[in-house]
Amino acid sequence: MIEDRCRVPQSGWGIVVLLLLGLLAGCFDDPPAPDAGGSGTSGQNGQAADPPFRVTAELVSENNRGAGLMEQYEYSKAMAVFQKLVDDNPGWLDAKVNLAIAVLQHTQKGASAVPILEEVVAADPDHAEATYCLGISLFHAARIGQAEVQFQRAVKQDPRDPHSAYFLARCLEDDHSAEAIEWYQKALQLEPYFQSAHYRCWDLLRQEKKYEESGRHMEEFSLLRNHPLSVIFDYKYTLMGAKGLAIRAGLSPGEVQPVKRPEGPLFEPPAEIASAGSVRMPAGASLTTCDINGDGYQDLFLVAADGNHVLLGSDPTRGLDGFSMDKDHPLAAVPDVVAPLWGDFDNDGLVDVYLCRRGPNQLWRQSKAGEWSDVTAKAKAAGDDAETIDGVCLDLDHDADLDLLLIHRDKPAQLLNNNRDGTFEDISAKVGVDRSGAISASTVVADFDGDRDLDILLLGPPGKADEAKPVGNVLLWNDRSWRYHAEKTPGQLAGAPFTAAVAGDVDADGQVELYAVDSASLVRWTRKPDGKWDKMLLGFGATTGAIGEGTVRIALADVTGDGRVELLVGTSGWSAWVLPADLEKFDLLDLADSGEHDPLGTWTTVVIDHARGPAVVGATVDGPPMVWAAGSGRHRFFSIALSGKKKGRYRERSNASGLGNTVLVRAGGRTFRGDSLPADSGAGQSLQPVAMGSAGAERADFLKIIWSEGVTQARLNLAAGVRHVIEEEDKMPTSCPVLFAWDGTGYRFVSDLLAVGGMGYLVEPGTYAPSDPTENFLLPAGLARPVDGRFRLKLTEPMPELTYLDRVGLVAWDVPPGWQMVLDERLATALPDPTGRPITYRIAQDPERVTNERGEDVTSRVRSVDHRAAEVGRLDGRFLGRLAGEHVLVMEFSEPLDRGPGRPVLLADGWVEFPYSQTAFSAWQAKAAFEPPTLEARDANGNWVELAASFGYPGGMPRQMALPLPTDRLPQGTTALRLRTNLEIYWDRLTVIRSEDCPELARREMKLVVADLRESGFMVRQLKEQFRPHFDYTTRAAHPEIIDPEGFYTRFGAVEELVGTADDAVAIFGPGEEIHVEFEAPESGPPKGWTRRLVLETVGWCKDMDLYTGNGSTVGPLPETGRPVEPRDRLHRRFNTRYQRGW
Structure with a gap:
């Protein structure tokens, strides 16, 4: 039994009632509580102490289950667990504190947690966690005076x-x-x-x-x-803070219990692979692993003295007998191979291989499972006619495909860009990889500066400098869009004579370190916050950094199962060493070695058994391959096989091989970090799952993946000891801010806004699309309904993006009988820009017949707004938002468009699938253009005359756009219009209206009475037919993996001063947040027979977190239009004080 310090209060049922009332009411639109008063709990402190509450082991287990759910961000489930504990055990105050923490996280309303915490503090005034949490809940509820009282007590309770x-x-x-x-x-x-x-x-x-x-x-x-x-x-x-975490009964807050490693060896003694007993491996031979035949088991590719050998793996329970030799494999017959680079180069879900050779290299593609062919000539991928001694295949430009960085003997390095059209292009000189003719002996690729892209460290050959071809090392920082700049202050790093190097985040602090063999010493290089590099010799026992003679190979891998990688070092044999977690320490601890045998010619780590983690496969010089299998003295592993190949809508945002991704695992109170980058200095590049030890945990509470293109993804409750295949989720990585309106019963999804105000959208390297911050949106007729005399709307950010809102207004337009109103709005991609003003009309000319480029009649599809749009045809599988061919719609009218009252205006309803900046860069490389809609009219001779070239489209989710037709270009007597585009636009309704002035049209601007910035969570996004997006405000999705861009946001609460006028003073809010606005509704409705239409007027900007979006990972620089800066800065200093760390 465990004795708890707390006493039993008498008002436990009050918690349940208050919580249920708060949840049933929805709470999101309640006004902030006044800065005075509070419910309190009276009569507790003066009563006699009740007997101590006894906590059983069963209660401890259930409480810790709730705490685990909190770590998984399952707040509603955690609330249910803690509420049950409180209901059954009203005297357990720690459980009540945990319930309050869960309520605060779930509702994001401090007021909801206050009554629960007040009861705890009344029962036990010295309960430090309750005092602190009550203080932050009161502060969150804007009850600052009461919060101060609690924090005055908190600093005394825990100084x-x-x-x-x-x-x-x-x-x-x-x-x-x-x-x-x-x-x-x-x-x-x-x-x-x-x-x-x-x-x-x-x-x-x-x-x-x-x-x-x-x-x-x-x-x-x-x-x-x-x-x-x-x-x-x-x-x-x-x-x-520490006191804001759920209390784990029986454990101190944040305490992590040490877990003893299982008894037994880390590695089994070496054993030969029977099926490869005749193979002889020369010194320095390449040995790599990949699941070549796609059966879920790691295979081996050996470059031996007599050629290549393919060893196919199988169920690890069969031991080494599970390997079988495939003598007839096509890759076994390729001559002069030095080393293979394994990856899916065409993103079709089947692994391919690039063979580095003596002479022209070869790219072999797997077109169907087991069917291999040499596509080198077609792909233009041979590289230089040289001896290619090593290389890497990674998505170096983060455009969802694998590029090739090649290291040639006695020649400069070479970079082949994957054009995503089946070909490669040599861009070595363009990006500086050729180093103006200098030789590179090897390379290490990693995100050395933590900015989400991959940098390139090129290592020169050790030896004396040659003036014509200087040696040395150069670090190329990735500026994206195939732009790099060399490290300006490399210090000793530039001249270090490295013979082997790998990079990894050994201490899981988010900062990559470099481990290298330098002049027969092992050295760790660490980049400091000021950009300088620290060098530290690492000691092998009593010897500082000494490396034996022979060819050096080093690798990073977790071989204990404790969740931290160890360093494997090999010359004549291999040994595994524990690296110090403290960067100030340098002593290594010997864990295991390869034992007594002849000198090794090659070795590498291979995940043969997914439950036990990496084994070592190697061979003595001129000897057969053998295996040091993973031993019984390890914790179990999480084996994570990643793939960016998605089957759904938003496919090909990351490379299908899953290379270059970061994995974070939370298990047993610990956080482990791994990645899918090469971490072996030997020749060639393997492809295998990320093996991360569990440190004794049965399951991972939480796993987070940061994909190579920047999108994050979470998985919960993963079992240890098995292989987990994780594909990148089919989710929209960003979105413009989403609008909801109160319709009388709930908040109804309307559309998104401010796509025209998108900042940093890449058109091509060095060119960004201009922003138009002004957008007026005509709400669907009759949708918004006033409640208590107010119209209520919400502008939300349910995806990873920022909104900078300068002004929001609501205008009522009263339209007389017989008239209708639309707005001159669209996302313009050419002049003239839309005015945003009303267009009034009495007559609409619907097309009699509409056909597409395939000759299909789609008239019924574009007759009315019913979300049954005209089919767009085949999509371009490479680029989101682009069609494989041109989509054409021909509209035939019964009457000439140049006749009739007023000016003809094309009116269109629909939605568009936006490409992202990364998509635009990738398409630019492939010379695949995005062509906005062009409108043409047919003349009397049957020829098509251009009316508006690349004019624009409905800018986002379902909405309406208008294009006044240029009457000076309209052919006389024309009865047909033609739309042409290769953008993925779903045209829901197409018609022509006759614009006329309506003198009686009346405008009435409504008063903004509430503008409140809140944390609302992530509304669930659904994809309807034809990829039409829809959001449900009543349901939320947990997205703990989403990270806010770094910078200063607007503090929560009232923001009327920021969004009431257009003055460049912006309210800044990010993922999972919203601005709730209320406008004073007119006291009376429109005259009888008239129609009232509501227009939301907005001024603002938005910015997504795409890797190629300009400044996508930071809040700044802030947008501006040239208005006076002093009033803006004054307001920003007052309101924009909430700092978020970001990546």
Whole structure:
């Protein structure tokens, strides 16, 4: 039995009632609670103490299950667990605190958690977690005075808690700024890496004109921006401080129990592979692994003295007898092979291979399972006529395909870009990989600066410099779009004579280290926040960094199952060493070695058994291959086989091979980090699952993948000991802000907004599309209904994107009988720009017949707005939003369009599938253009006359657009129009209206009475027919993997001052957030027979997090239109104070 310190309160049922009332009411539109009063709980402290509450082992287990659900971001499920515990055990105060934390995370309303926590504090005033959580809940509910009372108590209860000191300072800022600065500095004494506290100090000191002191805090703040140990506060689980985590009964908060490794060896003694007993492996031979035949087991490819050998693996329970020799495999007959590079080069789901050779290289494609063919000539992929000694195949430009970086003997390196049309192009000189003729002996590719793209380290051959062809190392930083720049301050890194090198994040801090053999010593290179490199010799026992004689090979792999990679080093044999987690330490610990045998000619790690992790496969010089199988003295492993090949809508955003991705696993209170980049200095590149140890955990609470193109994905509750095949989810990685309107019963999805205001959209390298921040949106007739005299709307961000909202207004247009109204709006891709003004009309000319380029009659499909659009034809499988051919719609009219009242206007309803910046870059490389719609008219001779070239389209989710026809170009007597485009546009309705002035049209602007920025969560997105997007406001999806762009956001709460007028002072909100607005409805409706139409007027911008979007990973730079900066900056200083760390 475990004794709990807490006493039994008498009002436990009050928690249930308050919680249920809060949840049933929905709560999202409740006004903030006033900064006075509170429900409290009376009569507790003066009563006699009840007997101590006894916590059984069963209760501990159930409570910890709830805490585990919190770590998986399953807040509603965690609430149910804690609520049941509280119902059954009303005296268990820790369970009530956990319930309050879950309620706060689920509802994102501090007021919902306050009554629960007030009851706990009333029962036990010394309950430190309850005091702290009550304080942050009151602060979140804007009850600052009451929050200060709790934090004054919290800093006394735990003087060592930096978050309590930080929040006491937050409470004191407005009225006692000097005291607030003291408490921020106290927080920094307790936690020097507290980035949020540095920023608050900077802001307050700057306001007091203490510029020198404030500057020091800004300097520290900037240095911590990318520091792995930096601390920020956010109202998100795991970011609310130690006391904001669910209490694990029987364990101290955050305590992790050590887990003993199983008894037994890490490796079994070496054993020969019987089926390869006649194979002889020379020194330095290539040995790689890949699932060549796609059966889920790792195969081996041996480059031996007598040619190539393909060993097919099978069920590991058969041991080494599971390997069988495929003597007739086509790849076995290819001569002069040096090393293979395994990957799916055409993204068809079947592995291919690039064979580095003595002479022209060869690319072999698997067109069907087991059918291999040499496609080198067709693909233009041979490379230089040289001896290619090594290389890598990775998505170096992050466009969802594998490129080739080749290392030639005594020649410069070569980079072949995958054009995604089946061919490759040599761009070595263009990007600087050829180093102006300098020789490169090997390469290491990794994200050395943590900016989500892959950098290239080219290593020169060791030896004396040749003036004509200088040796040395160069680090090329990836500026994207095939632009690199060389490291300006490489220091000793530039001249280090490396003979082998690998990169990896050994301490799982998000910063990649470089491990290299330098002058027979093992060295770790670490990049500091200021960009300089630290060099540290690593010691093998009592010897500092000494490496034996022979050809050196090093690799990083977890061979213990503890979740951290070890270093494998080999010359005449191999040995495995524990790397120190502390970067200040340098002693290595010997774990295992290859034992007594003749010198090895080659070796590598292979995941033969997915439950036990990597084995070592190698061969003695001129000897047969043998295996050091994974031993019994390991924890079980998570084997993660990744693939970017998706079967659904948003396919080919990452390469199908799953290379270049980062994997984070949370299990047993620990976080492990791995990736699918090469981590072996030997020749060739293997392809196998990411093997990550479980450290004794039976399951992974949470697994997060950061795909090579920047999209994140989460999986929950993965079992250890098995192979998990994970394909990139078919989800839209970004979206424009989504609009919901109250329809009388709930919030109804309308469409998205501000696509025209998209920032940083890449058209081609160096060119970004201009932004138009102004968009007016005509709400569907009758959709929005007032409640309590107000129209209520929500502008939300349910996907990873930013919105910068400058102004939002609602206008009522009263239209007289017999008239109708639309807006002059569209996403314009050519002049003239739309005006956004009303277009009124009385007559519509519907086409009598509409046909497409295939001769099909689609008239019924474009007759009315029914979400049954004209079919677009075959999609281009390579590029999202692009068709394989041109989509044409010909509209035939019964009456000439140049006759009749007013001006003819093309009116269209529909939706579009946007390509992303990454897609645009990829298509640009392949010379595949995106061609916006062009409108033509047929003249009397049957010829088509261009009316509007590349004019634009409905800019986003279902919406309406209008294009006034140029009457000066309209052929006389024309009765036909033709639309042409290769964009994926779904035309739902097409007609021509006759625009006329309506003098009686009346405009009435409504007063903005509420604009509230809130954290609302992620609405569930659905794809309807023809990929039509739809959102459900009533349901939420957990997306803990989504990361906010770094920078300062608008603090939660009222933002009327920011969005009431267009002044460049913007409200900034990001993923999972919304601005809720309410407008005062007119007291009376329109006159009898008239129609009232509502127009939402917006000024703002949006920006997605695509890897190729300009400044997509940061909030700044902020948009501006040239208005005065002083009023804008003043408002930004007041409101935009919420810092999010980002990537």
